[in-house]
Amino acid sequence: MKASIEWLSEYADINVEPKQLGDILTMTGSKVETIDEQGKDIQNVVVGKILEIKPHEDSDHLVVTQINIGTEKLQIVTGANNIHEGDIVPVAKDGAKLPGGKEIKKGKLRGVDSCGMMCSVGELGLTVEEYPGQIENGIMILDASYEKDIGKDITEVLGLKGSVIDFEITPNRPDCLSIEGLGRETAVSLDVPFKNPRKNLAEMPVENKENIEGLSVEITAPDLCYRYVARVVKNVKVGPSPEWMVKRLKACGMRSINNIVDITNYVMLELGQPMHAFDINSIEGKHITVRRAGKDEKIITLDNQERQLDDTMLVIADSNKPVAIAGVMGGQNSEIESDTTTVVFESAVFYGGSIRKTAKKVGLRTEASARYEKGLSPENAMRAANRAVELVELLGAGEAVEGKIDVYPTKQKQVKIPLEVDRINALIGTNLSKQEMITTLEKLEIRVENDEVIPPYFREDVEQLADVAEEVLRFYGYDKLASSLVNAETTLGGKNKEQKIADKVSELLVNLGLSEICTYGFISEKDLEKCNLNKEDALYSQAVRIQNPLSEDYTIMKTISVPTMMQMLANNSNYKNEEVRLFDISRTYQNNKNQVENGELPLEQNILTIGMYSQKGDFYTLKGLVEDVINSAGVARYEIQKEQTNRMYHPGRCAILKVGNDVFATLGEVHPQLAKNYDMTQRIYLAEINLDKISKYARTTKKYTPIIKFPAVERDIAMVVDEAVEVGEIEKIIQKRAKKLLEEAKLFDVYRNEKLGGNKKSVAYSLKFRVPDRTLTDDEINSTMKDILAELEKALGAELRK
């Protein structure tokens, strides 16, 4: 909301500079966005009188003028042809500055000295709308009455100087979307009297009538229209508005149209109540109905656009058709024309939510709808209607018709809030007396009677104690707020198990040389397809879809972390970064039980993803990282198993980790086809670890096992097995057969050669036996070794090497 200091001064004596006023108002809640010091860019332009005009000897379109600017006489050459001797004009002297950074310098035009320039309206940054009678392509000719001002600065003479402050008004304060509201805030903030120049409006004795000049009004949607006031003026002379009004409108960023339309805008800016003006003759049947639009109704709005309406929208209609989209914009069919003689002023209040939705739907957010959507006070509507009529008479633009039509089905509620001084002090940490609070509230026109706070009609945002506390605090001063530390019951605080595990794992991976990345939660179906998934896959069909995605790249929430990690690896590969090791802790989202359709939330899981490509690393490097993560988290018992069906991974180089049948991690080399989809030819290693499951299986308590004092017995064992036999199978048998005697089985050699045969490999283990209570005997070990070998032979066809 823009407000000029000039207009605000009508409400409060402003005794500080604009910048300081801005700072003060910011601290009381009307935050200043910008301060525009108007007229600052016009310098050295004065009022002058043309004494003489003579032709230029070397030009047929230039003339040479002599101009009196009070202190001296200037010779100025010009091409303008709308000037006459005796005209009063704005004159830019040598060294003058004009809007847009233009500078005027003494010079010669076709050999004749020219010591300045006469200015057009546009050259002064003004418009012909503001100065009716002026032309665009010619010098601005001032009224003869300005003769007394010859030599004076043009900005002073025309009142071009002045500051306009643009405020950010919070949505709870629609009353401050008006000069009156901002004026009130200004007065209280500066602690000067609020002059209340529009006090008369509420008290005007205007009789209620059913019918004025044949016009009647009906509301058929009282849930969307709380009040509709109509006043009528007749013998209207549509024409330009006076300069003062045009200037004030312009300062607030509005263009002058004609006196009647300008009055509606002026009242809206002044009082915060949007107005609309109809030509009474364009209202068929002279009957206004405020109703929901029909499903297929259309209207051409004032901006000459056809708008499709629907039955959620409120319209102002005559007997036949909509004449305005309520609260948004009027229709062309009832526009004020130059020959309009009888005008209906509408001052209505609608339900804000509906106006907001309608404005959105028709794609038309106007000054009016921006105010309505915040919820306006029905009480103000009457004042605005009276003000419009008052202005018509002030401007001599028409005559007021007695009486008003006032349909007011939903009376504004009067709130009363107990003034609980102690609770307010407790809430804001002050120690104010009751009287201090009452003084502040009363300045804001919030009454206090019998210890009850009664907000004025324009403060519907004040509903309960907390709101009263805020009003007290605003003018006590946010800057004076004390600071203390919470003096309450002690809380322990800290992280829970899941958070601790995530932090621990994260720290470990950083120490192991991985860099943490940060990724978006959404991807697109295409990303899943790039990861070899298709519509038949659950991870595809269970995606949570975004109704209004930002772009085609972000249409679904990620069901797996693979696509984002692959993308980040690809980014780095693209940057030619070598040795890239990344990890990411983020979520996946799965609509795994169609719960979203039933209004329930999808499954969100925390996933640790490791992704790397490296000259130094391979599958076993990755496996080591994953094992370190799992061990550090405290998961002791799990199985590792080959996985050949996951299409995202190399079929021969993928493993899953599980507890019982619950798979909690997948790791492996990325399927070369998938890597190629991301334009990568190097081997990519990837692990997905479900941190929620890790937390579930993690044991955070640790227990000491006594160190065994008895000596260990070591035996080596080497065997030849089929290539297809996994060492994991061998280890399982060793463990099973060695029972509790085995302390450690360490794989120390695997080799293949021609002698063994193409499909064979030699595997060698070093076994360490030890028990806590005694020294093991050779007999025990020998018989255990025998058991182990027998089983290896039987189950795996292992052949002992000697």
Next chain:
Amino acid sequence: MQEQIEKIKQHALQEIASAEDAKGLDEARVKYLGKKGELTLILRGMGGISPEERPVIGSLVNQVRDELETSIKERENYFENAELEKKLLTENLDVTMPSKKIDLGSVHPITQIINDVKEIFIGMGYEIADGPEVELATYNFDKLNTPPDHPARDIQDTFYITDDIVLRSQTSPVQARVMENQKPPIKVICPGAVYRSDSVDATHSPVFHQIEGLVIDRKISMADLKGTLEMFTKKCLGEKTQIRFRPHHFPFTEPSAEADVSCFVCGGKGCRVCKGEGWIELLGCGMVHPNVLRNCGIDPKEYSGFAFGFGVERIAMAKFGIDDMRLLYENDVRFLKQF
């Protein structure tokens, strides 16, 4: 006899002193102290000495032997030290050669800020709360005093999954969940990702991170909020950081404030980061709105509380001097490794 012993001693000491290496020293030891050594032989020959002289001579021989052994030991030490000196001279390293180490990884700058903030608040007795990112509209909006027609619910700002489910546009819904599930006293912070329909550019991202704080107990005041944030900003942004409250409006707090901090880049003198203002708009805060307390089953007559929230990216960018938000999500290792 005594003279003979004295003579042996003198010879022996001389030979020990003149031995040039361990071998020479050993020869001297054998010569005088060995089984057939000169001094040993004297002891052996004690039989021929009168019983009166025996103890005197015995004692003298032992005394000389001790002296010789000490001397030998000293000479040995000398050789060892000389040997070590020699070895050390040959083991000279160029300490400026590259080290053998595991390259450390890095923590993402956003996580670093979140970790710093967590640590500060845990120190003040806060827990870390967490909630879903795909959230019910009722938690993201309704319970937070943002009814269905409220502008904040616009489809332009919020990603919708269904009419009732959204991508959380703020971390505040976690507040509502905590209040419903926990009895006061409540002291939590909730860091996390939030989603808003903003196109990607140098200062915007459709996904960013917020940290929300909530305290509910009896007699919590706005002064407590200010004190808490003062403490936090000093610890997080530097001891000299000043904080300034300005009135503002949020649907879920009343009274509400926006808090500016003195620019932690230039110290308040005015720079590019604070746009010459000396202040940076940092967070929104206020006293939890009584409607929100009621919506979450807490009686506003008995309890009060405060809440605050701020964006993590902003702080990370200002603190680390990152000028383009996209860098945070591109995850170029050349960027990541700088942190």
